[in-house]
Amino acid sequence: MQNVVAIPANPALVNSTEDFLHAIEHDRKDCAEKFIHMVDHLTDRVISLFLVEPANMANLSGGQKKVIDFAVSTAGKASSMLTRQIFKKVTNTEFAPVVANVKDMYWQAGEENGDHPYIAFPVDDAFAADFSKASALCAEGRGTEDLALVTRVMGDLADKIIDEVFVVNTKNVKVGFVTQKALNVGVDGSRKAVHSVNNKVLKDLSDEELKNYMGHYASLLMQR
Secondary structure, eight states: OOEEEEEEOOHHHHHHHHHHHHHHHTTOTTHHHHHHHHHHHHHHHHHIIIIIHHHHHSOOOHHHHHHHHHHHHHHHHHHHHHHHHHHTTOOTTTTHHHHHHHHHHEEOSSGGGTTOOEEEEEOOHHHHHHHHHHHHHHHTTOGGGGHHHHHHHHHHHHHHHIIIIIIHHHTTSOOOHHHHHHHHHHHHHHHHHHHHHHHHHHTTOOHHHHHHHHHHHGGGEEEO
């Protein structure tokens, strides 16, 4: 067993993941399209998890909500455009390392995960310990005692998801110089958007609100 971050997969993500793997298994011509479709659903799921849902938990001003809405729209469009640009011409043979990554991450529903599918990846013990400490502190209604820890682990969590779920697959295919530059800008922008929302939301939360906030995310750390 190892510590993993496990993102609950909704039906759209499950269906698109299985469609991609099925297309690869049967060497179909539409594998690239199926992969792009899967990443679009994965992007929507992660954007909801880190931008939409935390914003809904906090009493944000109209201006802050506009900033988040813009970040959501921009991140979704940028991800979809870059994914298509990078993967649209990838052959089924070239997809092999990507397929291996997807199979590793796709944790199908079963007894060990409560019959719920996840997208999961391993994390180191140091992160798991800090995340558990922050979750426990908030669960006890003492989150404001170490808000810096809570903010840091949530930022680290977002960074790990960006790197281990999205960026990792771009390293396994050929990416041109211009596209790589656009990818770097997009990834950096996504990190800044998520960190900005985290910081804006967390800094004004009470202990009770932090309890609800971290309670929302605590279950993402599991063992597999």
